[in-house]
Amino acid sequence: MNTEPLNESEIAASAATLNRVRTELNHVLFGQEDLIDQVVVCLLAGGHLLLEGLPGLGKTELVRSLSRVLGLEAKRIQFTPDLLPGDITGNPMLQDVDGVRSFVFQPGPLFGQLVLADEINRASPKTQSSLLEAMQEHRVTCMGVRHELPTPFFVMATQNPIELEGTYPLPEAQLDRFLFKLTITAGGPDVLQRIVEERRLGEEAKGEAVMRPEELVGLMKRTGRIHLPPVVANYIARLVHSSHKDQSKTAASVKYGASPRAAIGLAAAGRARALMLGRENVSYDDIKAVAVSVLQHRLVLEYHAKLEGFTGASVAESLLEEVPIHPDPLPPVVRERSTP
Amino acid sequence: MSGSERDTCMPPEWRAAVWRTRVLVNLGWMWWMFSRLLVATAGVCALLWWLLRLRSQPAIPVWILGGLSLFASLAAARNWAERKWMTMEQTCARLDSGWGLENRLVSALRGAGAWPMYPPNRALPLRWRLEACVIPPALSLAFVGLAAFLPLPPPQTGPDFKRAEPPEWRSMQSLTGDMREEQWVEEEAVRSIQEELNRLREKPMESWYTPSSLEATDQLRTRLRRDAERLTRGMERTSSLLGLADQGRSLLSDSQKQQMQEMFQQLRGQMAEGGLPMNPELLGQLREMDLSQLQGIDSQQLQMLEQQLAERSQAMREALRAAGLLTDEADILMPGGVEDDAQTAPLTLEDFANPAQAAVPVALNPGDLTDSAIGDLVELRQAEHEEDREAIPTRAGGLSNRGGDGEVVWDQDVLPEEEKVLKQYFQ
Numbered sequence: 081m082n083t084e085p086l087n088e089s090e091i092a093a094s095a096a097t098l099n100r101v102r103t104e105l106n107h108v109l110f111g112q113e114d115l116i117d118q119v120v121v122c123l124l125a126g127g128h129l130l131l132e133g134l135p136g137l138g139k140t141e142l143v144r145s146l147s148r149v150l151g152l153e154a155k156r157i158q159f160t161p162d163l164l165p166g167d168i169t170g171n172p173m174l175q176d177v178d179g180v181r182s183f184v185f186q187p188g189p190l191f192g193q194l195v196l197a198d199e200i201n202r203a204s205p206k207t208q209s210s211l212l213e214a215m216q217e218h219r220v221t222c223m224g225v226r227h228e229l230p231t232p233f234f235v236m237a238t239q240n241p242i243e244l245e246g247t248y249p250l251p252e253a254q255l256d257r258f259l260f261k262l263t264i265t266a267g268g269p270d271v272l273q274r275i276v277e278e279r280r281l282g283e284e285a286k287g288e289a290v291m292r293p294e295e296l297v298g299l300m301k302r303t304g305r306i307h308l309p310p311v312v313a314n315y316i317a318r319l320v321h322s323s324h325k326d327q328s329k330t331a332a333s334v335k336y337g338a339s340p341r342a343a344i345g346l347a348a349a350g351r352a353r354a355l356m357l358g359r360e361n362v363s364y365d366d367i368k369a370v371a372v373s374v375l376q377h378r379l380v381l382e383y384h385a386k387l388e389g390f391t392g393a394s395v396a397e398s399l400l401e402e403v404p405i406h407p408d409p410l411p412p413v414v415r416e417r418s419t420p
Numbered sequence: 421m422s423g424s425e426r427d428t429c430m431p432p433e434w435r436a437a438v439w440r441t442r443v444l445v446n447l448g449w450m451w452w453m454f455s456r457l458l459v460a461t462a463g464v465c466a467l468l469w470w471l472l473r474l475r476s477q478p479a480i481p482v483w484i485l486g487g488l489s490l491f492a493s494l495a496a497a498r499n500w501a502e503r504k505w506m507t508m509e510q511t512c513a514r515l516d517s518g519w520g521l522e523n524r525l526v527s528a529l530r531g532a533g534a535w536p537m538y539p540p541n542r543a544l545p546l547r548w549r550l551e552a553c554v555i556p557p558a559l560s561l562a563f564v565g566l567a568a569f570l571p572l573p574p575p576q577t578g579p580d581f582k583r584a585e586p587p588e589w590r591s592m593q594s595l596t597g598d599m600r601e602e603q604w605v606e607e608e609a610v611r612s613i614q615e616e617l618n619r620l621r622e623k624p625m626e627s628w629y630t631p632s633s634l635e636a637t638d639q640l641r642t643r644l645r646r647d648a649e650r651l652t653r654g655m656e657r658t659s660s661l662l663g664l665a666d667q668g669r670s671l672l673s674d675s676q677k678q679q680m681q682e683m684f685q686q687l688r689g690q691m692a693e694g695g696l697p698m699n700p701e702l703l704g705q706l707r708e709m710d711l712s713q714l715q716g717i718d719s720q721q722l723q724m725l726e727q728q729l730a731e732r733s734q735a736m737r738e739a740l741r742a743a744g745l746l747t748d749e750a751d752i753l754m755p756g757g758v759e760d761d762a763q764t765a766p767l768t769l770e771d772f773a774n775p776a777q778a779a780v781p782v783a784l785n786p787g788d789l790t791d792s793a794i795g796d797l798v799e800l801r802q803a804e805h806e807e808d809r810e811a812i813p814t815r816a817g818g819l820s821n822r823g824g825d826g827e828v829v830w831d832q833d834v835l836p837e838e839e840k841v842l843k844q845y846f847q
Binding site for chain 2: 085088307309310311312359360361362363364365405406408410411412413414415416417
């Protein structure tokens with residue numbers, strides 16, 4: 081693996097490409113610039129995405145637009161309680177091949193480059209867990225035979241936060257596989273007016289392809305060459321460590337803190353954001369920008385904290401406020417100059 | 421890449437900025453610790469200075485102590501701050517965050533990426549917190565100023581209240597003063613008593629009324645009273661003896677004169693000994709006198725000595741009474757014995773109901789002193805024994821223990837004549 085730092089031209093080219101992706105997606109999904117940036121960062125970091133939002137806010141549209149813009153093969157699975165693991169991973173079918181009847185593996189809808197797992201929390205835990213191997217190792221095992229998933233492979237799962245009856249909340253192990261958890265919120269009146277003016281019911285939004293899947297893989301590889309300064313790595317470590325009980329004031333609301341996988345995810349997301357913004361190194365701001373998305377679904381809150389209205393996102397934001405970016409404090413006789 | 425290599429490849433403007441930031445922060449740590457020690461040192465020195473002012477002593481030791489403490493504080497602050505000094509990477513991270521450089525500086529320090537452009541005319545992202553810097557020295561100066569200018573409490577100009585020492589000390593002081601002034605006794609003996617008295621006085625005031633101090637006072641007082649009374653009695657008896665010698669010059673036989681001389685010698689010895697020996701000058705005059713050769717002694721000289729001794733004994737008795745060592749009741753021997761009647765106390769050779777002055781005329785009236793014992797003629801009342809005259813008798817079951825403790829009298833306070841008789845008896 082090439083670990084040489086990127087040169088300026090590589091960084092500039094990458095940032096320009098990614099900027100085109102963001103622009104194209106912004107033409108499809110109005111008023112969701114931050115969400116689109118986060119989605120691009122997540123894909124660039126090679127992570128999976130959990131989207132949470134009310135119906136009709138454009139979750140499916142986002143996935144379709146992404147597949148078009150990035151040139152990825154998109155698949156959609158509508159999760160229901162009676163969905164079986166084989167329905168998504170694929171099943172062996174008895175077929176006549178050259179006069180011999182044998183089981184032939186028929187790939188399921190999981191074999192796509194961009195998989196939309198719609199309302200994932202409606203499927204049974206058994207079916208949900210069938211995604212674990214695919215998400216972590218990018219492969220499916222059926223009858224002892226491994227089947228590699230296409231590259232790149234992204235899972236974008238959605239869940240509805242309101243209709244909880246008849247749902248199966250995702251277990252922590254499953255949640256930990258998602259790099260980001262994002263929440264789609266409705267835009268303001270201006271955004272809504274633009275949607276009304278430019279969209280027709282039943283008409284699919286159009287988006288032009290900006291790159292091919294190979295280019296996306298190349299960008300993902302470049303992400304790994306972004307420099308992570310030790311001081312920033314130290315900040316990531318302190319941030320994740322402070323999410324554990326008794327390690328910070330905020331952590332009093334937390335039952336179980338973030339895992340080391342979260343720290344790795346933070347670093348990867350920070351690198352991806354730095355590349356997207358055309359920088360050759362990760363900064364504190366990169367980490368702050370992705371921290372809530374990475375941490376919020378990984379924090380298991382105490383019961384009393386839930387009663388008091390805390391959420392994973394609010395606790396993650398408190399952690400960001402509590403943990404200073406510099407490990408060593410300034411002497412009391414010195415202070416930072418206020419930025420003009 | 422090592423730290424020094426990174427430092428050398430750093431652009432000079434960045435190196436200067438990093439150096440200034442490091443100096444600022446490192447000095448800040450040092451100053452913070454030093455200022456705390458400074459306040460503590462100033463507080464202690466100011467207190468010491470004020471106390472020295474209070475005692476009107478020079479403040480030089482405080483300045484020396486303060487100077488040494490400042491040097492020690494400086495060294496301690498430097499050592500402590502060294503542990504908190506910023507590394508170059510930490511300094512670059514501070515500059516990154518302060519100037520919004522997105523961590524480009526620390527990355528360039530690590531060889532990742534180019535050095536960012538130095539922002540011209542831009543102040544360092546850190547600055548001194550002036551109030552925190554100024555307050556400790558100001559507080560220290562305030563301490564020193566307080567010590568220098570805080571008014572001292574006014575000196576006590578009121579009456580000098582003496583310590584309420586035990587009254588016995590004052591009475592004994594007065595008595596010894598009289599003794600020294602009137603030259604009744606040897607100078608050295610008076611000085612010895614006064615030294616003992618001073619030793620009691622020199623003890624802390626808190627211990628003046630402790631049982632041990634009071635007991636020592638009582639012992640001294642008892643000894644002084646006993647010695648003074650002995651001397652007084654000796655002078656009285658000697659005066660009576662001299663008066664008898666003067667009046668019976670032609671009536672006394674030679675053997676009686678000889679007995680008188682022996683008694684005179686005993687009395688002289690008695691007055692020359694003890695805790696309060698008689699004035700040596702007067703004692704010398706008495707020693708020059710031989711009553712066995714009465715015819716050769718000038719009558720006027722006898723009368724003068726008799727009068728002098730009588731006056732001195734009277735004056736001493738008055739002084740003892742004034743000092744509370746001799747009360748009117750105690751002056752008269754209390755009756756002793758088992759019964760509570762007015763009987764002669766055991767070991768008392770005369771009924772003290774009769775006035776002492778009548779003893780000599782009564783003895784002289786018969787005109788024939790041939791068969792008279794000299795002791796009888798010289799006021800036998802004065803042959804009384806030393807006893808505790810102030811003892812309060814206890815009563816129980818109708819019996820009295822008055823007259824007890826006579827063994828002590830016999831053991832310690834017998835007269836030479838009585839001692840001789842006792843020896844003859846026990847032989």
